[in-house]
Amino acid sequence: MLEIKDLSYQVEDEKEKTKEIIDHLDLTVEDGKFIVITGPNGGGKSTLAKLIMGVNTLTSGKIILDGEDISNLNITERAKKGISFAFQAPVHFKGIRVVDLLRLAAGEKITTIEACEYLSKVGLCAKDYVNREVNASLSGGELKRIEIATVLARGTKLSIFDEPEAGIDLWSFQNLIKVFENMRQEIKGTIIVISHQERILNIADEIVVIENGKVKKKGSKDEILPELLGTPAAASIACEKLGGDK
Numbered sequence: 364m365l366e367i368k369d370l371s372y373q374v375e376d377e378k379e380k381t382k383e384i385i386d387h388l389d390l391t392v393e394d395g396k397f398i399v400i401t402g403p404n405g406g407g408k409s410t411l412a413k414l415i416m417g418v419n420t421l422t423s424g425k426i427i428l429d430g431e432d433i434s435n436l437n438i439t440e441r442a443k444k445g446i447s448f449a450f451q452a453p454v455h456f457k458g459i460r461v462v463d464l465l466r467l468a469a470g471e472k473i474t475t476i477e478a479c480e481y482l483s484k485v486g487l488c489a490k491d492y493v494n495r496e497v498n499a500s501l502s503g504g505e506l507k508r509i510e511i512a513t514v515l516a517r518g519t520k521l522s523i524f525d526e527p528e529a530g531i532d533l534w535s536f537q538n539l540i541k542v543f544e545n546m547r548q549e550i551k552g553t554i555i556v557i558s559h560q561e562r563i564l565n566i567a568d569e570i571v572v573i574e575n576g577k578v579k580k581k582g583s584k585d586e587i588l589p590e591l592l593g594t595p596a597a598a599s600i601a602c603e604k605l606g607g608d609k
């Protein structure tokens with residue numbers, strides 16, 4: 364179980380004024396759940412994900428994973444505890460091939476065939492990609508899907524995906540939905556997806572709406588989604604529906 368208690372994250376703006384990006388946020392995520400976090404742009408979703416992963420350091424509060432306070436652990440230590448994170452904008456790894464990245468992620472000596480299976484799951488023709496270097500020659504969408512494949516390969520107890528749909532074309536998006544539907548069915552750990560996409564919200568066990576650095580709403584898909592689609596905040600979801608521009 365992931366417990367976030369009274370979490371705050373502040374930064375100093377250009378005028379040296381303190382800005383509260385995450386504002387005394389409380390959230391409990393039970394094991395084996397597929398959670399989708401949504402809410403208006405700038406509400407604090409990515410920041411929250413980075414705080415859970417340890418990319419950003421919290422100002423105050425606690426992050427507890429399975430009863431253990433991980434607030435003071437660094438990214439590597441948290442990764443070892445079983446947290447994976449697919450960034451909104453994936454990073455390049457010059458000199459490393461896709462297959463190496465998948466092996467590093469899996470943490471064991473997976474065969475090329477197994478590596479290819481992960482790539483196929485995210486809709487990439489494995490033989491075209493498995494030996495390619497993870498550099499700027501890959502498009503944003505390709506990189507994003509490779510990154511999702513690495514999170515699948517890691518298969519950790521907590522996987523966080525930040526806007527997996529960003530930069531993904533229509534065809535690949537259909538595929539991505541299947542990837543998440545399968546993950547949801549075969550769920551071994553907890554999955555947190557940050558998304559504005561109605562089709563991803565539709566497969567959630569629970570939806571969490573984050574606004575102004577706080578949890579505005581939390582509940583089952585059936586409770587939250589109709590309400591969300593009837594509010595002004597829904598405009599951003601409606602605009603980003605399948606085929607819409609991000």
Ligand SMILES: Nc1ncnc2c1ncn2[C@@H]1O[C@H](COP(=O)(O)OP(=O)(O)OP(=O)(O)O)[C@@H](O)[C@H]1O
Pocket residue numbers: 374375376382384402403404405406407408409410411
């Ligand atoms: N280091 C920082 N310094 C100043 N402002 C920051 C910093 N990090 C985040 N912010 C601000 O905090 C707010 C929340 O950002 P965040 O990326 O978490 O939003 P989000 O909910 O993920 O938005 P989106 O839906 O657009 O991805 C934004 O206004 C952002 O500009």
